[in-house]
Amino acid sequence: MEYVILNGDLIERSEAKVDIEDRGYQFGDGVYEVIRVYNGKMFTADEHLERLLESGRKIELDIPYSIGQLKQMLAEMIERNNLELGIVYMQFSRGTSPRNHAYPGADVEPVLTAYTRETSRPVESMRNGVKASLIEDIRWLRCDIKSLNLLGNIMAKQKAAQSGCFEAIQHRGDTVTEGSSSNIAIVKDGTLYTHPATNLILNGITRRKINEICRGNGVALEESAFTKDDLQDADEVFMSSTSAEITPIIEIEGKPVGNGSPGPITNKLQNLFEEAIEKECGSLTVKIR
Ligand code: PDD
Numbered sequence: 001m002e003y004v005i006l007n008g009d010l011i012e013r014s015e016a017k018v019d020i021e022d023r024g025y026q027f028g029d030g031v032y033e034v035i036r037v038y039n040g041k042m043f044t045a046d047e048h049l050e051r052l053l054e055s056g057r058k059i060e061l062d063i064p065y066s067i068g069q070l071k072q073m074l075a076e077m078i079e080r081n082n083l084e085l086g087i088v089y090m091q092f093s094r095g096t097s098p099r100n101h102a103y104p105g106a107d108v109e110p111v112l113t114a115y116t117r118e119t120s121r122p123v124e125s126m127r128n129g130v131k132a133s134l135i136e137d138i139r140w141l142r143c144d145i146k147s148l149n150l151l152g153n154i155m156a157k158q159k160a161a162q163s164g165c166f167e168a169i170q171h172r173g174d175t176v177t178e179g180s181s182s183n184i185a186i187v188k189d190g191t192l193y194t195h196p197a198t199n200l201i202l203n204g205i206t207r208r209k210i211n212e213i214c215r216g217n218g219v220a221l222e223e224s225a226f227t228k229d230d231l232q233d234a235d236e237v238f239m240s241s242t243s244a245e246i247t248p249i250i251e252i253e254g255k256p257v258g259n260g261s262p263g264p265i266t267n268k269l270q271n272l273f274e275e276a277i278e279k280e281c282g283s284l285t286v287k288i289r
Helices: 023-028 043-058 067-080 123-128 152-160 205-216 228-232 264-281
Strands: 003-006 007-010 029-037 088-094 111-118 130-136 167-172 175-179 181-189 191-194 220-224 236-241 244-250
Touching: 003 088, 003 205, 007 067, 023 088, 029 043, 043 067, 043 205, 067 088, 067 111, 123 244, 130 152, 130 236, 152 167, 167 244, 175 228, 175 244, 181 205, 181 228, 205 220, 205 236, 205 244, 205 264, 236 264, 244 264
Parallel strands: 130 167, 130 244, 191 220
Antiparallel strands: 003 007, 003 111, 029 088, 088 111, 167 175, 175 181, 181 191, 181 236, 236 244
C-alpha cells in the first residue's frame, strides 16, 4: 500500500483525488519541492521547506503550515511507506475555484499534495559523467521561484534527450544560466564558477551546499556568470540537483570537457558532499567510489 498526502491527510494513493478546476492543474499556479531521502531521513529538509514557503510568498500563495508541521507530515509519510532511499515530492496549488486568471478570494485554500518515490543514487553517472547539450533559455524571468510551470524546462530536457544527452545547459544569449532541472558549475584554473542566485536561476539547495563546502575546504569560489565560451573552455563542468547530487558533465554538444573524464575538483566535491549526507542521514550503503 502506498500512502500520499492530500491536504494534511495521509491517505491511500488510490483515494487521492484532485478537482479538475484545481489551479495547479489548469494554470500551473503553484509551487513545489523535491527532497532527497537517505536511510529514511530527509536531507536538508529545512532548506527545502524554507524555499517552498519563500516561493509561495513570491507568488502571494500563503502556505498555511509551519516548517515543523510540514516536516512532521512528510516524515510520517516516509515512515508509513517504508521509504529508505528516494525522494519526496510536495506541491501546493493555489486551490480549487471556477477558472479565472485572477487569484481567487482568501476563502479558497491551497491544495497540498505529496508522495514518495524510491530512487537510487545515480552512482554510475556520478562516477563516469554524462553528456549535455546547449539550448537557448526561453523561460520567464522569475526562475528563482520553484513554480509548477515547467514548460520551458521540459522542452529543453526533451530536446537534450532527443540528441542522446542527459541534461540541457541553458543560456540567455552568451550567458549560461542553469540546466533544465539542475544548476551548472564550471572549474577553470582551480576556481569554481556558478551563476549568482538572481531571478535567472533557481538557487538550488545542492548548489548552496556545494558553495558552503567550497568555502569550508579551501576551494576558490566565484558566484559570477560565465559564458558559453567559458563553458566550452572549462577544465571541469558539473550539474547539481537533489536527485543527481553532483554529476560530472564530460561532453557538451559532442565536444569533450577538459580531457573527457570527471576532474579532480568535481571528485573532491562529490566526496565532501557524501560526507555531508552521512553527517545528516547516516552511513550510505552505495558510494560513488
Ligand atoms: N529540480 N534548477 C532547476 C531549474 C531545477 O529544477 C532544480 C531542481 C535545480 C536544483 O535545485 P536543488 O539542488 O534544490 O534540487 C536547479 C528538481 C530536483 C526537480 O524539479 O525535480
